[in-house]
Amino acid sequence: MIYDGAVSAGTIFNSGHALFAIIIGALIILWILIGITNLGKVNIAAMTGLLLLTIILCVVIFRNGTPENAGTAMSFGAAVELSASMPLSWLPVIGDYTRDAREPIKASLVSTIVYGLVSMWMFTIGMGASIYAGTSDIAEICVRAGIGIAGLLIIIFSTVTTTFLDALSAGISAQSICKGLNSKWAAVAASIIGTIGAILFNMDDITGFLYLIGSVFAPMVAVMIGTYFFLKRDAEHQTFDWMNLVIWLIGFILYRLLMHTDFVIGYTLPDMLITMLLTVLAGKLFPKSISTERIVR
Structure with missing residues (x-):
């Protein structure tokens, strides 16, 4: 995400992406150091500005563009x-971000609804950009529309406010593995590593990485749903379950195999349903699976 933001910002000003990668990385670290509890007014200002700028971008695309191939x-x-x-x-990420919410169900529901609505809006902008501007490059669209500075602000702040959450979650995950780590400074370290990676490596095509994400998280979520909602097992009070790990691995392999078949509904849903079914069946047949250590969250 740092790489994409830096490349887009560099395109607007016809410069390399390294400088903007450093700027974005520094802003992400600043967001982390300020902390979630102190980000209230800063986030409100950033989100309000992003909303207005995105509306402007949306209007420019659909009002001034003409349909192209x-x-x-x-x-x-x-x-x-x-x-x-x-x-x-x-x-x-959302779990780490909302884990201390006073009303977790409402926080999760609001997160889901807002994420869904905004995602549909962003997909619409992307589709409109491809059809009316003839390109999906947001930086090129901003340059053509004559909103270079506004486009730059959209790119940088959307990257910072989103990737900040990724880095924060990385820090929390690192702390859950190594109890002695400070989650905030682990998040800062993740941001630095990400910034260096964005400068050194070419990440123009991340389609394969997105499929890898799907193959890892789809069966993981299916195991979680099957364990918590169907088997009624609370992870905070259960020991580490090797059976679930094996089922996740089966789900991972199944996803990679399903990738070779083009289903109209995709292969995430079939993979999740099969993995969830295996989780529930294994839980019923082997209620006392092999376990090693207690999960502490």
């Missing part, structure tokens, strides 16, 4: 898969 279309199933990968990968 959008290029070769992917299959509906492939589009479903790429659309499903990001929300699935965000589940742990």
Whole structure:
């Protein structure tokens, strides 16, 4: 995400992406150091500005553009898969971000609804950009529309406010593995590593990575749903379950195999349903699976 934001910002000003990667990385670290509890007014200002700028971008695309050939279309199933990968990968992030909410059910519900509505809006902008502007490059669209500075602000702040959550979650995950780590400084370290990676490596095509995300998180979420909602097992009071790990691995392999078949509904849903069924069946047949250590969250 740092790479994409830096490349887009660099395109607007016809410069390399390294400088903007450093700027975005520094802002992400600043967001982390300020902390979630102190980000109230800062986040409100950033989100309000992003909302207004995105409305402007949306109006520019659909009012001034003319329909053009959008290029070769992917299959509906492939589009479903790429659309499903990001929300699935965000589940742990949202869990880390809302874990201290006073009303977790309401916080999760609001997160889901807002994420869904805004995602549909963003997909609409992307589709409109491809059809009316003849390109899906947001930086090129901003340059053509004459909103270079506004476009730059959209790119940088949307990257910072989103990737900040990724880095924060990385810090929390690191702390859950190594109890002695400070989650905030682990998040800062993750941001630094991400910034260096964005400068050194080419990440123009991340389609394969999105499919990898889907193959990892789809069976993981299925195991979680089967264990918590159907087997009624609370992870906070259960020991580490090797059976669930094996089922996740089966789900992972199944996803990679299903990738070779183009289903109209994609392969995330079939993979999740099969993995969930295996989780419930294994839980019923082997209620006392092999366990090693207690999970502490």
